[in-house]
Amino acid sequence: MEIANFRAIKSFVWVPATGINCLIGPGDSGKSTVLDAIDLCLGARRSIQVTDADFYGLDVSAPIVIALTIGELDSELKNIETYGLFLRGFDPSNGTVEDEPEKDLETVVTLQLTVGSDLEPNWTLISDRAKAQNVTRNLNWADRIRLAPTRIGAVTDFNLGWRRGSVLNRLTDEKADASAALAKAARDARAAFGDDAEKQLGETLRIVCESANELGIDVGGKVRALLDAHSVTFGGGTISLHDEGGVPLRGLGVGSTRLLIAGLQRRAATQSSILLVDELEHGLEPHRIMRFLGSLGAKEDVPPLQVFMTTHSPIALRELSGSQLIILREIHENHVATTVGAEDDVQGAVRLYPEAFLARSVLVCEGASEVGLVRGLDQYRAAAGETSVAACGVALVDCGGGEADKPFKRASAFRRLGYRVAILKDDDKQPSEGVEEAFTEQGGIVFSWREGRALEDELFKCVPEAVLNEMIEFAVELHGEELVDQHIRSVTNNAVALEAIRTDMAFGELSDEVRIVLGKAARTRKAGWFKSVSWMEKVSCEFVAPELPNCETGFSGIINDVFGWACDA
Numbered sequence: 001m002e003i004a005n006f007r008a009i010k011s012f013v014w015v016p017a018t019g020i021n022c023l024i025g026p027g028d029s030g031k032s033t034v035l036d037a038i039d040l041c042l043g044a045r046r047s048i049q050v051t052d053a054d055f056y057g058l059d060v061s062a063p064i065v066i067a068l069t070i071g072e073l074d075s076e077l078k079n080i081e082t083y084g085l086f087l088r089g090f091d092p093s094n095g096t097v098e099d100e101p102e103k104d105l106e107t108v109v110t111l112q113l114t115v116g117s118d119l120e121p122n123w124t125l126i127s128d129r130a131k132a133q134n135v136t137r138n139l140n141w142a143d144r145i146r147l148a149p150t151r152i153g154a155v156t157d158f159n160l161g162w163r164r165g166s167v168l169n170r171l172t173d174e175k176a177d178a179s180a181a182l183a184k185a186a187r188d189a190r191a192a193f194g195d196d197a198e199k200q201l202g203e204t205l206r207i208v209c210e211s212a213n214e215l216g217i218d219v220g221g222k223v224r225a226l227l228d229a230h231s232v233t234f235g236g237g238t239i240s241l242h243d244e245g246g247v248p249l250r251g252l253g254v255g256s257t258r259l260l261i262a263g264l265q266r267r268a269a270t271q272s273s274i275l276l277v278d279e280l281e282h283g284l285e286p287h288r289i290m291r292f293l294g295s296l297g298a299k300e301d302v303p304p305l306q307v308f309m310t311t312h313s314p315i316a317l318r319e320l321s322g323s324q325l326i327i328l329r330e331i332h333e334n335h336v337a338t339t340v341g342a343e344d345d346v347q348g349a350v351r352l353y354p355e356a357f358l359a360r361s362v363l364v365c366e367g368a369s370e371v372g373l374v375r376g377l378d379q380y381r382a383a384a385g386e387t388s389v390a391a392c393g394v395a396l397v398d399c400g401g402g403e404a405d406k407p408f409k410r411a412s413a414f415r416r417l418g419y420r421v422a423i424l425k426d427d428d429k430q431p432s433e434g435v436e437e438a439f440t441e442q443g444g445i446v447f448s449w450r451e452g453r454a455l456e457d458e459l460f461k462c463v464p465e466a467v468l469n470e471m472i473e474f475a476v477e478l479h480g481e482e483l484v485d486q487h488i489r490s491v492t493n494n495a496v497a498l499e500a501i502r503t504d505m506a507f508g509e510l511s512d513e514v515r516i517v518l519g520k521a522a523r524t525r526k527a528g529w530f531k532s533v534s535w536m537e538k539v540s541c542e543f544v545a546p547e548l549p550n551c552e553t554g555f556s557g558i559i560n561d562v563f564g565w566a567c568d569a
Contacts, residue, residue: 376540
């Protein structure tokens with residue numbers, strides 16, 4: 001596939017897989033444009049509507065060019081007499097096309113759509129040999145119809161009737177010869193309506209007849225109200241699917257219709273093997289998304305169809321393998337398709353954090369506490385009119401704590417796929433030698449709490465005393481006085497108790513040593529005071545964020561750096 005100067009795509013070259021190709025990425029990255037390009041180039045149509053807005057940057061001096069190289073040709077498309085000059089060779093080992101078909105290469109043809117400043121589309125087969133001999137030709141119309149992809153979009157009832165190009169016409173060779181029956185039905189409908197009309201419109205018909213006679217106009221003795229012969233006509237879509245009670249199946253819900261058409265397309269794969277689906281999750285509940293993908297052969301070793309689809313559904317990402325997911329992004333005015341891949345760390349990331357693969361940037365947080373902190377601060381900032389990290393296209397990934405290398409492994413998986421990635425981590429445990437350096441050399445950013453501290457250490461050390469009191473009382477509300485007191489006593493060998501800390505705070509005599517004690521007590525292993533996203537989110541939004549300008553500058557500086565990175569995409 002080669003696309004040039006089409007809408008948001010200046011240049012794009014891609015060799016898609018033979019099975020499912022699910023394009024993912026942030027909005028406005030060109031995913032739907034790729035589907036439209038396939039449809040416009042390969043669809044069975046004699047003309048298309050093109051405007052200046054379809055040219056990259058509105059520059060009509062650079063023509064739109066869409067070239068699709070098609071393999072697995074049937075005998076008719078390999079016909080030497082018809083297409084001999086245009087048969088080419090494809091090397092699947094490196095994805096290149098040779099102009100001459102050779103023994104060890106797959107025989108292919110390349111169909112190109114070109115639209116210039118006159119907005120007139122031109123479809124033609126291309127090859128260097130034909131160009132040298134000044135020979136041009138398009139695909140035969142019958143071959144165009146056979147190759148045309150089926151598109152499942154927002155309007156899908158087209159495929160539930162026997163219209164030209166619908167999936168029903170591709171299921172079998174059966175054709176309904178309805179012409180005689182339809183003509184008789186039209187005549188019967190006209191006659192039946194006329195009989196009823198004389199009863200309903202008798203007075204009007206009498207007046208018309210009298211007026212005609214008075215004016216000397218011969219109407220044959222009387223006039224009748226019949227259906228106009230030109231109005232009672234039936235087109236190819238007259239025959240459509242109905243349920244047992246005679247209700248048209250086009251009345252099904254959007255999701256059911258899309259699901260049915262996907263199943264029918266699977267059955268019609270021998271006649272039409274290319275399917276286009278934009279926003280595959282549209283109208284489908286999670287369990288039906290799984291069935292939809294299953295009907296297209298998502299889990300089969302030998303794919304029955306070549307499918308091009310787009311999605312913003314985390315459910316779909318979890319169901320598909322990394323080899324079926326393609327990240328589309330623009331790099332220096334060129335669009336690039338990157339296959340997610342099936343490596344263990346990448347596939348694990350897709351299963352655990354599918355939403356992150358739909359974002360522009362990823363902030364990998366060491367644990368739930370960091371996620372809650374950022375989310376709470378973000379809520380407060382957004383309420384104050386600042387841009388949220390979500391609006392900046394940043395996804396938060398929770399690594400779940402554990403070993404110090406874990407955030408770097410997760411972040412590196414995203415970084416290798418071209419995502420903009422940063423890490424927010426504790427400093428109480430250090431990663432293995434060279435791990436952080438390797439990540440930053442890839443372009444990753446690391447934000448870390450200071451001086452061997454975890455998040456709780458920073459909070460209790462750096463926030464104003466009023467915030468400190470609110471945090472302690474919230475911990476008591478969550479866990480009870482006894483447990484909070486027990487944690488404090490445990491880290492001080494019974495030297496300090498909760499009641500003593502409350503007394504010191506009442507007299508404004510809280511020491512730095514006691515702040516350190518509170519930080520250690522708050523992060524008691526497996527029983528941390530705020531070690532959940534929702535708990536830390538409340539602490540962050542309601543207590544810390546309003547007083548952030550009054551916090552110790554080292555701590556607030558790290559926070560500002562994190563949000564500066566997030567909003568600098």
